[in-house]
Amino acid sequence: MTSYPEIPHDRVQIVGITYEYPRGEGVAYGSSDAIDTPRDGDSTRVTVSMTEGDVSRGERLHHLIFAMPEDQDLENVDGDDLTFLYESDPFRVNSDTGEISRDPPSHAQDDATQDGFERKSVEGAYRLQFDGQTQGQPWRVGLYIWKSAYSQSVNEPRGRGYSEYVALAQSNGNAGTIAEILDEAAEANSFTGKRAKVEFVIDWVQSFPYVTDDVDTGYDDYPKTVTETMVEVRGDCEDTSILLAAILQTEPFNYDMVLIQPPEHMAAGIYGKDQPGYYWEADGREYYYIETTGEGWGIGDLPETYQGENAVVHQV
Incomplete structure (x- = not known):
């Protein structure tokens, strides 16, 4: 990136x-x-x-x-x-x-254009462009991801715990680079307050099309790396929750994040105090639920399906 x-x-x-x-x-x-x-x-x-x-x-x-x-x-x-x-x-x-x-590898991605994003193959990289809106204001985000970085991500071993995919994106610098790009994009689009920037990042992640693992990869459970989710511009609830948690926990955002796992689902959680909405507690701290699949969900909004359900909270 x-x-x-x-x-x-x-x-x-x-x-x-x-x-x-x-x-x-x-x-x-x-x-x-x-x-x-x-x-x-x-x-x-x-x-x-x-x-x-x-x-x-x-x-x-x-x-x-x-x-x-x-x-x-x-x-x-x-x-x-x-x-x-x-x-x-x-x-x-x-x-x-x-x-x-x-000599492109078999996992090389073709050019693609859909509502809200475009992927274009250029020399050595994929050029990605995203369009959406936050608080009724339209925005555009553009970035490049090196093809070799994507290939390295595809070749990463699986079998990690969910939190380890967040740690991987932070340790290899990918989460930090995306966070810096999104912070600059938020500023350029006049989202300058802390809350407005978080909502901008959430709206950006929610714009990724949802697709299940068995359709996308042929496996029942296949968590993607952050780079895979970015280049393929699609994922399931685990993939987009890992993406959001990795970005918001990295500079310049630096929020305390978790992954929240209700039955057969995954979401992100952000630390807060005395906020409206639904949250789960972990280590004496309140983490407010963030739905990453589908657009329009705000911090603390919880789909009715998961209201009253227990959830596993994964520290990241």
């Missing part, structure tokens, strides 16, 4: 590294001549030759592009001095002919 990065150096070399896909072992690399860093929307065309290593034939690969200060070299550069710029689609070098061809 990304916005275009700022390069903090005035003179740089552009570095290309070829990795086994997705972001596996580096197999080849090279750099360009030094250039002045483009500013104010300018662009510069450079050539990067892969002079070191060996591009494997018959393996799925991709290029990652970085900016490196001109006084550094690839053998000794500190990772903090590399600015990640972009990556390519996966490709393969034919073992016999040496021809290069695109």
